Amino acid sequence: MKPAKWHPGARNTTDGASRRTSYGPLHRPVRLSPADLLRLGLTGIRTRRMRAALSALGISIGIATIIIVTGIPASSQKALDAELTALGTDRLQAVGHTSGPDDKPASFPPESVGMAERVGPVKAVSPVANTHARVRRSDHQDPIDEAGLTVLAARPNLLGLVNARVRSGRYFSTATERLPTTVLGSVAAARLGFSDLRPGEPAPLVLIGNRWFTVIGILHAVRLSPDLDRCVLVGWETAHRSLGFDLRPTQLFLRVDEAAIDDVRAVLPATINPQSPSQVLISRPSDVLAAKRSTEATFSSLFVGLAGVALLVGGIGVANTMVISVLERRREIGLRRALGAHRGQIRGQFLTESIALSGLGGVAGIVLGVLGTLGYAGYKDWPPVIPVPAVAAGLGGAVVVGIVAGVYPAVRASRLSPTAALASA
Incomplete structure (x- = not known):
């Protein structure tokens, strides 16, 4: 702390025992x-x-x-x-209610895919359908002794809508979906005894219904739709010709504009199945993580x-x-x-x-x-x-x-x- 400056104009005055000092106008207080x-x-x-x-x-x-x-x-x-983005915050899944004593899932009309695609915010639709066929590794296996797997008819665009990846081999193309070929989910491949498909080696075969199908690919586990891990996928047209599939989808996977996903979710049941909208369940796979x-x-x-x-x-x-x-x-x-x-x-x-x-x-x-x-x-x-x-x-x-x-x-x-x-x- 700096001492106060003395100015020539300062004067000292003494009054009894007390002493007082006053300063001239140029004095500055200490700061x-x-x-x-x-x-x-x-x-x-x-x-x-x-x-x-x-x-x-x-x-x-x-x-x-x-x-x-x-x-x-x-x-x-x-x-x-x-x-959540990887799992698909912009994805919806439409599933039919189970009906009847045999607990088979309800199916949608064949034109339901086209009707869903006409909804404005819907960007893509991929149907799958349960063919109710049985799959076996060998024709020597008892037809009743199945591996608990589901044979689904699928389109080539399914992989992109469920964010699935091929572990080995390849997925359907517009050409191979018309051939007797199949793609296995990760669990289905393990139950049928397949590990990976190696290039240069003969492709394995599986018996679906009464016809042999060539395994062309095996998928990684599908986090967005785990049910697909236990499925054997065949092409849509092949399932219709070889397995007696009636072209009625049992599930629809949809990619939707995320800003309008709630509005689309509300109108989809009546759009997909106008006669029985109550039989359509719409789910969003990422809701659990949200x-x-x-x-x-x-x-x-x-x-x-x-x-x-x-x-x-x-x-x-x-x-x-x-x-x-x-x-x-x-x-x-x-x-x-x-x-x-x-x-x-x-x-x-x-x-x-x-x-x-x-x-x-x-x-x-x-x-x-x-x-x-x-x-x-x-x-x-x-x-x-x-x-x-x-x-x-x-x-x-x-x-x-x-x-x-x-x-x-x-x-x-x-x-x-x-x-x-x-x-x-």
Whole structure:
């Protein structure tokens, strides 16, 4: 703190035991620069490092918790959004109700595919149909002894609508769907005793109904429609000619404009089966994962509340540290007051120290929170997401906590008179 400047116009007057000094018009009151105020505020932190570290620990835990409980769900949500996109948030599946004592699924009219395609937001439709044929590995096998597999008639565009991938071999083309060829789901291939199709080796055969079919491909597990894993797929036209299929689909897979998916979902039953719309069930395969995301959001809100409690406890710790600091530094306060420091400067010193203490805790909490989020996201193989609003809110919250926690100790320190502070020290 710089001493007051003396001006030639200053004059001293003595009245009894008291002495008064007045200054001319060029006198400037003593003011602390922001750098001096920050230096004074950091003095208490530098001289009492362990206490300052323990006080800032509560703040850092609260801030780190806020970042972690927002960053980890954000990373999870990003991974889940990618998974939902891969599974088809724009996909719908129409299935017929089971009917009759034999529990066979209800079928749709043959023209249902064309009617569904005429709905404006519908981009693509792929039908499948249960042919009710039996599949065997060998003609020496008892026809009754089947592997519990379903033979489905399918179109070449099915793979794109269910996000399926071929594990080995190939899928139907416009040419091969008319030939006696078949593609096996992953479970169906395992039950029939096939692993992978190797190029150059003779293609295996399976007996479907009373006709041999060549296996041209095996699929990976289909996450969007797991039922296809236990199916044996044959071409639509081949199923009609060789298996007596009546061209009535039992399921429709649709890709729809996602913005209009609810409207399409509402009109599809009457569009697909106008005579019996109640027999049409419309499902969205990604609904289960969407519910999972909602559950994660609920838990995130709970953890944010716990982070707020941790931040409150940290603020109380900072306030307690500042009160003790005022009691321990009364001599320093008295000396500064005796040397000319006014109450505002004392308040500013202790308020700056409280803000600096909380700010350091906030910075440490941000570092811990970011590292924790990156580490957990890497462990789960999620794309890491550091929410910038949470980081800014954490640092801002630390500053606010420092201000609130430092007001009372700062005011208390400024009210100490020089004589009382020196006498009690």
